[in-house]
Amino acid sequence: MGKIYLDNAATSRNKPETVKKAILNYYENIGCSPGRGGYEDSLQAGRLIIEARKTIADLFNIDDLKQIIFTHNITYALNIGIKGILKKRDHVITSTMEHNSVLRPLNSLEKKGIINVDYIKCDEKGRLDPEKVEAAINKNTKLIILTHASNVSGALMPVKEVGEVASKNNIYFMIDTAQTAGIYDINFKRLKVDFLAFTGHKALMGPTGTGGFAVSKKMAAEMEPLIEGGTGSKSDQEEQPDFLPDKFESGTMNTMGISGLKAGIEFIKKIGIKKIREHEHQLGKVFLEGLNKIAEIKIIGPGNLREQIPTFSITGGAKDLGQLSFELDDKYNIMTRSGLHCAPFAHKTLGTYPEGSLRFSIGYFNTLPEIEFTLDVLKNIL
Amino acid sequence: MGKIYLDNAATSRNKPETVKKAILNYYENIGCSPGRGGYEDSLQAGRLIIEARKTIADLFNIDDLKQIIFTHNITYALNIGIKGILKKRDHVITSTMEHNSVLRPLNSLEKKGIINVDYIKCDEKGRLDPEKVEAAINKNTKLIILTHASNVSGALMPVKEVGEVASKNNIYFMIDTAQTAGIYDINFKRLKVDFLAFTGHKALMGPTGTGGFAVSKKMAAEMEPLIEGGTGSKSDQEEQPDFLPDKFESGTMNTMGISGLKAGIEFIKKIGIKKIREHEHQLGKVFLEGLNKIAEIKIIGPGNLREQIPTFSITGGAKDLGQLSFELDDKYNIMTRSGLHCAPFAHKTLGTYPEGSLRFSIGYFNTLPEIEFTLDVLKNIL
Known part of the structure; x- marks a missing residue:
């Protein structure tokens, strides 16, 4: 048995061969910056970016490819969304299962006295009751933010129901798809999402340095850009362009990374999201059954694949979890992650704070x- | 004659073979996220990031490698610096030769009534008189921002003199080294810089998706983070950590890109910055002499390599510059860039607004x- 990578919730380590080929093709045959020159090879880089936008727009069912914005990673995307839309006295609703990429921007805006935040408490398995979201709405509620699935317990969130609530109340709806894009169907329009943040280097199979968001035109028009600079457009103006995607994309793009991400998504489409999910679910079921048979182990989370993604947190046994994670790697080449997984509120909700849990996250190549x-x-x- | 790439001011197209090797080594043999797991391959990714910080700290003569922050590109770095340090009523001094990555963030803060900006007018070749900078200082001056060299005229800015002025007056000094890092000696301490923004994918020979900044501890302590999120540190807290580098680095790092950047800088150190500069200057001299012999051409900028980098803007002849750039590529495989180069004030200063210029920028592999x-x-x- 070679190395066993079970930290897919952090990044997908093994990628399709075509991703490497795409990276090398850009590196060796294109190498230029898109939109920064009128020569053929620069235009070719520009076409590559457009094709990547199309691939993503198609994946999430987005009408206009200009609604796709590339960023450094999903954390940048969430910050650009949160800090771009929220103004003085705005109220935000989110859950207690969010990652620090949502918690920390919200916390800093709240501490400055700019916004108020309601953190809807999830149950001890990390599940959210959508009715509690609706009950928290007040006249200042501007935004509801929800992770699509917890990176700790794996719990899937009721994004469809919350999307309905948000839409009915004319509130912007933002989802964090870090753990689900590429494995679950995410339909921007059907879920009534205004801002869909995605990471490129997890289940979408792209390289590091990729991620971004899809945004509704209404929300985009109301947002202020967090990062401003050269866009290769309206270069005669000292104002950031107000049109998409340039409003939110400044400086040289990571065209090498984006070319890899495009290949990653093409691979997913070729295999089929359903097939990918079924494979991961099958492994997840076997793993859950096995975990249930080990008396020392307590599964933190729903414990079934109707309610969760194939990311499993456990506690149990006399061993320190950090020590256990180390031993799994050191002696058996099994890579896992112990601790708080950048989600302290989630662990408080699940009753695993401050010790944290040991997490096993399954990917398509397992x-x-x-x-x-x-x-x-x-x-x-154990 | 193959393709001739003369758009090195946009990105370095040809990179050392070792950069590709480093990218592939990360991709094939490491593939994990640093600091996101306690297993050996994740720690290896962490060590790679530390080594990259050391390489950059050594290049710019920085004491503590924690002062090196990685971002998506230099535009993100400049935004994080500008928007992180400036508060209500602050006064900023900059030049009329700056890129939109400086102009646009400053302009938006000024339009919101937060800051006041003095743009020191440069001469018709793009040269700045440092005495004018000193004369513009008032009691609210918090920050002086200067490009190290113009991306349009190539004019080198008096960063040493302005650094003295800033230091004497206890004002933060920020430099944009997009066009110089990797070709010119940039000594953070000797130049009395507080914030040095760098791009990874130009003369530092790294791939796209890389860049960042070096920051003095004093300025870092006063800055607010623009992007907040998971850092893999202090995961129990909903506040962004207040220590370097985590305060300014959230979300998954572009470890693949950074591994390439590290190899790029190692290549530069092996060849020697002086030798790289001498090669580029030699080509620049030949090019300048040749341009001077063509009657139709007017050189926009100092026109000598004591005062400028080997990036040359021209106008002249009856031909439209966009058409000329297209023809150079289409018929002769020579890649150049015409237009305003994301620097409208620079073209106004140089008298080439709104037509712009045709730019030839030389790199080490020319x-x-x-x-x-x-x-x-x-x-x-012509």
């Missing part, structure tokens, strides 16, 4: 023998 | 035959 071997190891060492 | 061929073509078609 295999059944890997899962079985991991279960055997856990049985033996 | 050769003498390429320069001679380009001159021959210009002679023939």
Whole structure:
């Protein structure tokens, strides 16, 4: 058994061969910046970016590819969204299962006295009751932010129901798809989302340095850009252009990374999201069944794949979780992640604060023998 | 003669072979996120990031590698610096030769009534008189921002003199090294800089998606983070950590890109910055002499390599500059850039607004035959 990578919630380590090919193709044959010159190779880089936007727009069912914005990673996307839309006295509703990429920007705006935030408490498995969201709405509520699935318990959030609530009340709806894009169907229009943040380097199979967001035209028009600079457009003006995507994309794009991301999404489309999900769910089921048979282990989260993604947090046994994670890697080449997973409120909700949990997150390139071997190891060492 | 790339001011197209190797090594052998897991391969990614910080700290003569922050590109770095340090009623001094990555953030803060900006007028070649900077200082002056060299005229700015002025008056000093890092000596301490913004994908030979800044501890302590989120540190807190580099680095790093950037800078150190500069200056001299012999051409800028970098803007002849740039590419495979180069004030200063100029920017991988061929073509078609 080679190395077993079970930290797919952090980044997808193994990528399709075509992603590497796309990166090398840009590196060796294009190498120029899009929109920064009128020569053929620069235009070719520009076309590559447009094709990547199309690929993403198609994945999320977005009408106009200009609504797709590329950023450094999903954290930048969430900050640009949160800090771009919220103004003095705005009220925000979010859950207690959010990642620090949502919590920290909200917390700093709240501490400055700019906004008020309601954190809707999820249950001990990390599940959210959408009715509680609706009950928290007040006349100043500008934005509801929800992760699509927890990076700790794996719990899937009721984005469809909350989208309806947001839409009915004319409130912007933002979702963080870090753990779901590429594995679950995410339909921008059907979910009534205004701002969909995505990461490129997790299940979308792209390289690091990629991510971004899709934004409704209404919300985009009301947002202020957080990052301003050269766009290669309206260069005669000292104001940031007010049109998409340039309003939110300044400076040289990561064209090398984006070319890899495009190839990653093309791979996903070729295999089919359903097939990818089914494979991961199958492994997840075997893993859950095995975990349930080990008396020392407590599963933190829903514990079934109707309510969660194949990311599993556990506690249990006499061993320190950090020590256990180290031992799994050191002796058995199994890569996991212990601790708080940049989500302190989630662990408080789940009753695992401040110790945290040990997390196993499955990806498309994991295999059944890997899962079985991991279960055997856990049985033996706990 | 193959393709001749003379748009190095936009991005370095040709990179050392070791940069590709470093990218592939990360992609194939590491692939994990640094600081996001306790397993060996994640720690290896973490060590790679630390080594990259060391390489950059050494290049710019920075004491503590924690002062090196990685961002998406230099535009993000400048925004994080400008919007992080400036508060209500602050006064800023800058020049009329700045890029939109400086102009646009300043302009938006000024339009909101937060800051006041003095744009010190440069002469018709783009040169700045440092005494004018000193004369513009008032009791509210918080920050002086200067490009190290214009991306339009190539004019080198008196950063040493202005650094003295800033230091004497206890004002933060920010420089934009987009056009100089990797070709000119930039000594953070000797130049008395507080914030040094760098791009990774130009003369530092790294891939796209890289850049960042070096910051003095004093200025860093006074800055607010623009982007907040998961740092893999202090995960129990909903506040962004207040220590470097985590205060300004959130979300998954572009470890693949940074590994390439590290290799790029190592290449530069191996060759030697002086040797790189001498090669580019030699080609620049030949190019300048040749341009001077073509009657139709007017050189926009100092016109000598004591006062400028080997980036040359021209106007002249009856031909439209966009058409000329297109023809150079289409018929002769020579890649240049015409227009305003994301620097409208610079073109106003140089008297080339709104038509712009045609820019030729030389890089280390250009050769003498390429320069001679380009001159021959210009002679023939003008």
